[in-house]
Amino acid sequence: MSVVPEVESPGDVVAAWREMTACHAAICATLEHELGERHGLGVSDFEVLDYLAGKPDGCRSQSLADAVHLSQSALSRLADRLERHGLVQRSNCIDDRRGINLVLTAAGRDKHGQALRTYCEVLASTLPPEFVARFE
Numbered sequence: 001m002s003v004v005p006e007v008e009s010p011g012d013v014v015a016a017w018r019e020m021t022a023c024h025a026a027i028c029a030t031l032e033h034e035l036g037e038r039h040g041l042g043v044s045d046f047e048v049l050d051y052l053a054g055k056p057d058g059c060r061s062q063s064l065a066d067a068v069h070l071s072q073s074a075l076s077r078l079a080d081r082l083e084r085h086g087l088v089q090r091s092n093c094i095d096d097r098r099g100i101n102l103v104l105t106a107a108g109r110d111k112h113g114q115a116l117r118t119y120c121e122v123l124a125s126t127l128p129p130e131f132v133a134r135f136e
Contacts, residue, residue: 023126023127023128026126027122027123027126027127028043030122030126031043031046031119031122031123034118034121034122035115035118035119038114038115038118039111039114039115039118041111041115044068044070044074044078045078045081045082046112046115046119047068048064048068048075048078048079048082048088048102049082049087049088049104049108049111049112049115050112050116050119051064051067051068052064052088052102052103052104052108052112053104053109053112053116055103057103058091058101058102058103058104059101059102059103060093060099060100060101060102061075061076061079061090061099061100061101061102062099064102079102082108085107086105086107086108087104087105087107087108087111088102088103088104088105088108089102089103089104089105090102091103
């Protein structure tokens with residue numbers, strides 16, 4: 001059982017939460033705009049390409065859905081779109097014929113590489129410096 005630490009003022013915790021969610025919303029909106037304008041991608045599209053970029057042999061769609069915080073049906077629709085644009089390829093899983101494996105195509109790797117620069121630029125310009133400093 002976890003122990004909840006004493007909070008001096010519940011208002012401080014609530015204020016911190018609101019500030020964090022406002023920051024997240026602003027960053028997501030900027031990412032959505034920049035990725036869309038420059039690369040024709042949404043944030044979820046990029047997140048899928050980014051995850052698959054680290055999996056040269058591909059990934060089961062259910063594992064991918066969990067990793068990028070999408071429902072299986074939302075990932076399926078997104079994968080349809082990415083496949084139509086030649087960025088991912090579907091195949092049956094070798095271990096489980098019921099499963100679907102997704103893998104980046106060469107075009108998907110190229111698109112990811114271009115979009116990654118934009119993604120990092122947006123994060124560098126919008127994340128609070130004190131937050132970034134915690135990870136340096």
